[in-house]
Structures are given as structure tokens and as C-alpha cells.
Amino acid sequence: MKKIAEGKTKKILKIENSEGIVKIVSKNTITAKDGEKKDIMSGKARLANNTTSNVFELLARHGIDTHFIKRAGQTAFFAYECGMIPVEVVVRRIATGSYLKRNPKVADGTIFDELVMEFFYKDDELHDPMICISEIAPEEWQLHRADRPIDFSVYVPYQSLSYIKTIGSHFTWKEADYIEEQAKQIFLILEKAWKALGITLLDFKIEFGRRKDNGKIIIADVIDNDSWRVRTKDGKQLDKQVYREGGELKEVSNLYEIVSNLTNRFPTLNLQ
Ligand SMILES: Nc1ncnc2c1ncn2[C@@H]1O[C@H](COP(=O)(O)OP(=O)(O)OP(=O)(O)O)[C@@H](O)[C@H]1O
Ligand SMILES: [Mg+2]
Structure with a gap:
């Protein structure tokens, strides 16, 4: 097998003689702050792979x-x-995390009746800026800083307090609609599954790709304990937040184990 990519948490291997199929291998790395904070956490690869596999199997069902x-x-x-x-x-x-920085008038913990959807451009150096797409010129994406309110109060973007730069779009307006609709459906399924286990899903981030063999846009990458915020009824956060805030690796690893074990119950849930 040939390695075609390696990132912070995974390696992608190409399978010989099976066109269009890859093997996604998890690593024992845990990172935060766009890769600035990084550690080896023994068992992470197994826990991440089990969690993401349980999630994808649930979505497929x-x-x-x-x-x-x-x-x-x-x-x-x-x-x-x-x-x-x-x-x-x-x-x-x-509402929590960076959302509060962009929307300082919204209180931490505000529940959105209608799911909030945001796009961020993956660029560690630019700290994953927010993508603003206008219906008038959807082929151009305006990138804005994600850590402050988006400033649309001016006519010229360079006078905006949040504007970084404009880039060419990576999907069409119609594809954006499809991605949003898929992301919402995925969220609703996972929200129900977690709820059945007594856990609240606050938010998640997912990534999409175009299948090499047929060009179709589908959810790719992983959805694991690095991808979401999940909280127990008594307010204990079970995800990567503890690591971001400098928690002991042993404690972080225990949480990843708990989450991985909980997702083992996904196949038994009736989500109607
Ligand atoms: N189905 C897939 N086919 C090809 N590449 C994939 C697929 N799913 C995920 N990848 C890619 O695997 C690579 C390794 O993932 P990893 O998350 O470790 O990268 P990363 O360091 O977080 O970088 P990135 O910021 O691109 O996510 C990424 O470039 C990711 O986009
Ligand atoms: Mg990644």
C-alpha cells in the first residue's frame, strides 16, 4: 500500500488494485490550537477509529x-x-466556543431552535477563517476572522475589521445547499442517538469531499471525539475540551474511552 497523505491524526493509504478505495489509518496523536498543541496519547487511534466507525455505521443505517x-x-x-x-x-x-466571539450578544448556552450552520476555510496559518458567501457572487468567497464579530458595515472589504481576503469558491451555490442539507440531517441523526444515551450534542464539525470515482459530494474524513462537543446531564464535557484546557492526558484518554464505549451502543438504539 502506498501512502498518499498524512495529516496530524491520520494517514491515507492507497489500496493497490482497488481503484478509488483508500485505507484511513488513525494515529495516536491528539492536537489542538491548529496543531500548535500536540501530544501522543496511547490508545487514541483505536478509540478514534471505533468512534468514527460507529458513527458512519449509524449514518449508513x-x-x-x-x-x-x-x-x-x-x-x-x-x-x-x-x-x-x-x-x-x-x-x-x-451557542458556545468561537460562536460567542463572533456573536457577543448571544449568551453562552443559548439553544437554537433552528440549527446554525457555518463554513470555515481550512487553513491553519489563517486560523481557519469564516467563509462568507453572497448569493450575488457565489463564485467568490470572502474570508473573515473567526475570533471576532464579522464586520459587514463598510462598502469596501479592506476597511472591514474582520476581512482577511477573497478566494475562489470550492463549491457552487447549489452544492452549498446540498452540503448544508446533508450536514443538518447528519446532525439530527447524531443528536437523537446521543439523546437516547442521555447525552447532549452541542455542535460538530464535519468535512466533505468529492468521490474520485463518480464525483459525488459526500461526507468524508472522520466524526470522532475530536469533532464534536458532547455533555452529560450534569454538565460534564466528554470531548476534546478537557485537552484544549490543559487537562491531564490520562483524564483525556478516559473520556475518549467513555465516548468510544458509548458509541458502541448506537446499533441498539431505536431513534424513531
Ligand atoms: N476519503 C478520503 N479520501 C482522501 N483523503 C481523505 C479522505 N478522508 C480524509 N482525507 C484526508 O486525510 C488527510 C489526513 O487527515 P488529518 O485529519 O490527519 O489531516 P490534518 O492534519 O487534520 O489536516 P487537515 O487540516 O487537512 O485535516 C487530510 O488531508 C484529509 O482531508
Ligand atoms: Mg483533519
């Missing part, structure tokens, strides 16, 4: 088309090879 094909041992899965779209699609039920 609910009719979502994903890149996931099947597990390939404890730390890897087979997937359809995609040309990845460099966008993080964030869906929020509850």
Missing part, C-alpha cells in the same frame, strides 16, 4: 451516503477516495 466502506482492523477503515473540499462545516444546536 439512516440512509446517509458517506465515504465509509468498512472497518479495517482496530485502527483503520476502508473508504472511498475523495478529493477533499478544504472546508469545515460546523453545525450548532447550542
